[in-house]
Amino acid sequence: MLIQSALLALAATAVNAVKPLEIKGNEFYDPDTGNKFEIVGVGYQPGGSAGYKPDDNKDPLTDADACMRDAALMQILGINTVRVYNIDPYLDHDKCVSIFNAAGMYMIIDVNSPLPGEAITSYNPWESYFGAYLNRTFAVMEAFSQYPNTLLFFSGNEIINDKPSAKVTPPYIRAVTRDLKNYVKQNFKRQIPVGYSAADVRDFTYDTWNYCQCTIEGEKDDMSRGDVYGLNSYSWCGIKATYESSSYNELTSNFKSSSVPVFFSEYGCNQPEGEPRYWNETVALYGDKMNTVFAGGLVYEYSEEDKNYGLVDLKGDSAKLLGDYNRLKNKLLKTDWKTLLATKASKKDIDAPKCDEKLITHDGFLANWTLPAMVDNTEDMIKNGVTPKRNGQLVDISDFSVKLKVLDEQGNELKNLKVVQMKNDEVNYPGKVTTDTGKESTSTGNSTGGNSTKGDGKGDKDNGAAFTAPMILAAALPALAMVFA
Ligand SMILES: *[C@@H]1O[C@H](CO)[C@@H](O)[C@H](O)[C@H]1NC(C)=O
Ligand SMILES: *[C@@H]1O[C@H](CO)[C@@H](O)[C@H](O)[C@H]1NC(C)=O
Ligand SMILES: *[C@@H]1O[C@H](CO)[C@@H](O)[C@H](O)[C@H]1NC(C)=O
Ligand SMILES: *[C@@H]1O[C@H](CO)[C@@H](O)[C@H](O)[C@H]1NC(C)=O
Ligand SMILES: *[C@@H]1O[C@H](CO)[C@@H](O)[C@H](O)[C@H]1NC(C)=O
Numbered sequence: 001m002l003i004q005s006a007l008l009a010l011a012a013t014a015v016n017a018v019k020p021l022e023i024k025g026n027e028f029y030d031p032d033t034g035n036k037f038e039i040v041g042v043g044y045q046p047g048g049s050a051g052y053k054p055d056d057n058k059d060p061l062t063d064a065d066a067c068m069r070d071a072a073l074m075q076i077l078g079i080n081t082v083r084v085y086n087i088d089p090y091l092d093h094d095k096c097v098s099i100f101n102a103a104g105m106y107m108i109i110d111v112n113s114p115l116p117g118e119a120i121t122s123y124n125p126w127e128s129y130f131g132a133y134l135n136r137t138f139a140v141m142e143a144f145s146q147y148p149n150t151l152l153f154f155s156g157n158e159i160i161n162d163k164p165s166a167k168v169t170p171p172y173i174r175a176v177t178r179d180l181k182n183y184v185k186q187n188f189k190r191q192i193p194v195g196y197s198a199a200d201v202r203d204f205t206y207d208t209w210n211y212c213q214c215t216i217e218g219e220k221d222d223m224s225r226g227d228v229y230g231l232n233s234y235s236w237c238g239i240k241a242t243y244e245s246s247s248y249n250e251l252t253s254n255f256k257s258s259s260v261p262v263f264f265s266e267y268g269c270n271q272p273e274g275e276p277r278y279w280n281e282t283v284a285l286y287g288d289k290m291n292t293v294f295a296g297g298l299v300y301e302y303s304e305e306d307k308n309y310g311l312v313d314l315k316g317d318s319a320k321l322l323g324d325y326n327r328l329k330n331k332l333l334k335t336d337w338k339t340l341l342a343t344k345a346s347k348k349d350i351d352a353p354k355c356d357e358k359l360i361t362h363d364g365f366l367a368n369w370t371l372p373a374m375v376d377n378t379e380d381m382i383k384n385g386v387t388p389k390r391n392g393q394l395v396d397i398s399d400f401s402v403k404l405k406v407l408d409e410q411g412n413e414l415k416n417l418k419v420v421q422m423k424n425d426e427v428n429y430p431g432k433v434t435t436d437t438g439k440e441s442t443s444t445g446n447s448t449g450g451n452s453t454k455g456d457g458k459g460d461k462d463n464g465a466a467f468t469a470p471m472i473l474a475a476a477l478p479a480l481a482m483v484f485a
Helices: 002-015 064-077 094-102 131-144 163-168 170-187 202-213 248-255 280-285 323-332 337-341 378-384 477-484
Strands: 022-024 027-029 039-044 081-084 106-110 150-157 194-199 229-233 262-267 294-299 312-315 318-321
Touching: 039 064, 064 094, 064 312, 064 318, 064 323, 081 294, 106 131, 131 150, 131 170, 131 378, 150 170, 163 170, 163 202, 170 194, 170 202, 170 378, 194 202, 194 262, 202 229, 202 248, 248 280, 262 280, 280 294, 280 323
Parallel strands: 039 081, 039 294, 081 106, 106 150, 150 194, 194 229, 229 262, 262 294
Antiparallel strands: 022 027, 312 318
């Protein structure tokens, strides 16, 4: 009996796992097949940054019924990566992560939060860089370190927004990256990548990228170097915009030489206000011109919040698809995914530039790589690990049906919705799971009567300090270890 259920559990957990990906040069790739990986992602932060309520023991990955519904709807879109902005490291995320894993999705985790003391601030960064801040961020990484579908950690989001912040924060961004990477190296089995997610303030976009990717002494394993560069990009706006008018051509030619993967950590401009989003930029992003330079992107954002960026409107326990959902679904199907996903990664190291004032073009940007020394008890925490901590593990999920109600845009209920369990090592992609989700419309999906003010590159939706929260994805190998533990 015991043996039998252990075997069943083994069979159930061992079959559904995406595997850890690796990075070489500017690409993510699957180490077994050698195939390159493109992020088809979405930001997941139900309730906006205000929805993060550690005092109520809640974050976006704590409610399994909501995760099941949202993973099912993301799976139909073809999503393979979810970004979660606000995590309470001490809560139990196992069910949600296991659901996303089974759905064939990876997770990008922001280690910060909008609460005071939980992120580096833009104007007096030295006041926010202290031991207790790092204690919590290390615990966030601990929480996700053993899930195989943790793709990477964001060390910061939109800390550089303007000239005053560009003048003081760069060394702090690299210092936090250094501390996080050292913690990962010392404490985890897998060197999970760490990088920064930048606001697309065009004066500083390339300076920030170069500042983060360069090597201070020329060593490849420079611990303060970002492993990836995420850009929150909102410059493709409206139905008439093109690759050229949006300046995506300029982004593509500038990032061509990147030594690390570059991707849109948020995109989906909703200006002019009141117009639907047509996702023409999505077709360009995965097309020939861009897909060798960008490792994909994450749509902002899954749920409708007060700035009207949602694909789905969540109200209490019910969910309704908005116009953006089917329009995005149909545009994602324009790419030939089978061919793109079977493309081999080039697996070539690309030399990073050496850090030098000449790399920095804007006089408002601090061209100084003298980093603040490790603060307080940081070295000790890196050496011994933090306590308390909670190391998440995949768990067995027996029922993948969606229990919460979902309506399509016309108000018809979507019946028999479920998460389709992927086979072992399988990752989701657009067209993989086909489910009728109603007709495409031209409505904006302004169901909450909110407003939209984005598109200025500043990137601040409704998330005070830094982030949003996506759902997550997949985990795998640790499942085996767990069964026998
Ligand atoms: C880290 O934070 C926890 C919880 O607040 C605290 O109990 C612990 O002593 C801290 N650890 C260190 C090394 O500062
Ligand atoms: C963007 O997509 C819409 C809807 O598919 C299409 O009507 C429009 O022509 C596209 N815009 C451009 C500039 O191609
Ligand atoms: C760089 O910053 C450090 C630390 O703030 C400072 O001591 C040093 O003088 C700066 N270097 C230059 C060239 O300004
Ligand atoms: C959104 O809805 C509100 C209330 O119905 C309305 O006042 C507002 O103009 C709408 N905004 C857009 C962008 O359609
Ligand atoms: C939307 O934002 C604009 C610009 O901030 C403001 O003028 C307008 O009153 C807002 N509309 C609504 C419906 O909140």
